[in-house]
Amino acid sequence: MAARAARAATIADRLAVVHPGASCSLDFDSPYQLVIATILSAQCTDKRVNLVTPQLFARWPDPRSLAAAKPAQVEGVIRSTGFFRAKAKSLLGCARGLVDRHGGEVPTTLEELVRLPGVGRKTANVVLGSAFGITSGVVVDTHVGRICRRLGLTKHTDAVRAERDLVRLVPRDHWIGFSHRLIEHGRTVCPARGPRCEQCPLADLCPRVGVKTARPAR
DNA sequence: ATCCCGAGGG
């Protein structure tokens, strides 16, 4: 549908003005660190993840050391990110997968990444895009899905179906930037609760059905 | 009470 593609282009252009340098807000300085940080980011703010990763990477600086770590010790360090047992299990399994199948390096294809414990399509897209500069798809996280539904770019709540719509609407070379700007927009202007519609550059494109404006001023 | 840059398991 050409009309929706034009709408998507308008949205992408305006977000590029407001969030020009939007990028991954997780702290990392290697692909290994980004994989770990992104696994931890599930149902958790990046800010919270950035609070625990320095300790994590200081104690277990590479896949080999992390694969040999005691689960209980890892759980202790990552506890505040929530889902700490499942996440610790994923981290150890992921580290083991990196060592066993990839010589301790992070693979650069979606198929290999998704095979690692704790790494789903969203995490794989983030890692490929931000650690390697590889465009593999649109990152559809909770923000991207919610905003694109509000704006009528997709009707799907399922992330895979939403992504299928978005990759058709947005030119391939804009996929990563579009993703990061939507995520930034979601964090700063259009969160699930209390969207700040009065300062949203997309307000005229948004139905805002049943959306309450932030803060009843008191 | 509901949401946070999800993923795995039944």
Added chain:
DNA sequence: CCCTCTGGAT
């Protein structure tokens, strides 16, 4: 398809 995992923030 659903359910579960979990602490922190609002």
